[in-house]
Amino acid sequence: MDNHLRALxxxxxxxxxxxxxxxxxxxxxVNAIETGRYDPSLPLAFRIAELFELxxxxxxxxxxxx
Amino acid sequence: MPVSPEIKRYTVRLLSVMTLYGVTLVGxxxxxxxxxxxxxxxxxxxxxxxxxxxxxxxxIGKLLVEMRDEYIRAQMVHDLLIVTGATLSITTAWGFLEGxxxxxxxxxxxxxxxxxxxxxxxxxxxxxxxxxxxxxG
Numbered sequence: 538m539d540n541h542l543r544a545l546x547x548x549x550x551x552x553x554x555x556x557x558x559x560x561x562x563x564x565x566x567v568n569a570i571e572t573g574r575y576d577p578s579l580p581l582a583f584r585i586a587e588l589f590e591l592x593x594x595x596x597x598x599x600x601x602x603x
Numbered sequence: 604m605p606v607s608p609e610i611k612r613y614t615v616r617l618l619s620v621m622t623l624y625g626v627t628l629v630g631x632x633x634x635x636x637x638x639x640x641x642x643x644x645x646x647x648x649x650x651x652x653x654x655x656x657x658x659x660x661x662x663i664g665k666l667l668v669e670m671r672d673e674y675i676r677a678q679m680v681h682d683l684l685i686v687t688g689a690t691l692s693i694t695t696a697w698g699f700l701e702g703x704x705x706x707x708x709x710x711x712x713x714x715x716x717x718x719x720x721x722x723x724x725x726x727x728x729x730x731x732x733x734x735x736x737x738x739x740g
Contacts, residue, residue, distance in 0.1 A: 566674035568736055575674050 539598040543571045545589050559588055609669040616662045624655035656715050682725040690718045 546556050546567075553571070557564040562581070569575035570585075577585065586593040631651050634640060640648045663683070670676040694714050700706040
């Protein structure tokens with residue numbers, strides 16, 4: 538699933554490791570989500586959106602809407 | 604990278620179970636060598652070393668339940684399925700080889716040994732893939 542995670546993270550000057558620590562996941566998880574190799578569960582997707590104080594659809598691109 | 608609490612618990616549990624396996628295996632071998640049990644007791648004694656091996660699967664299951672990182676858990680489930688499929692395929696092929704008299708019969712407990720060996724291979728492959736991810740990511 539496409540997402541804006543890398544851009545959002547870069548805008549805040551956070552490393553993947555820093556974001557991973559904030560989300561309490563591994564750095565590999567952040568990398569896999571950013572590169573679209575892994576679609577997070579809804580609870581994790583909400584945690585990501587809430588961390589950036591955005592709506593979930595502002596972070597993740599709906600596959601049906603492209 | 605710090606080791607997560609669930610991995611620490613898994614390591615302690617695995618080491619405990621493997622120690623139990625070693626003690627049971629040596630104990631049962633000595634038992635059969637110096638005071639061979641008979642009757643039902645012989646059957647119970649003979650399967651005792653299988654108990655810690657079964658517990659290894661419980662330990663792995665507990666790790667899956669306790670693992671908080673869903674991506675790593677998904678990778679682990681993926682690897683477990685591949686390793687289980689490969690083990691069943693290889694042992695099925697081996698069974699046919701045995702059936703046609705092309706290889707000598709092998710003790711069934713080697714199935715678990717093969718599964719653990721393939722887990723080791725999977726862990727190595729996963730480690731290589733992760734180091735590649737690090738260099739790319």
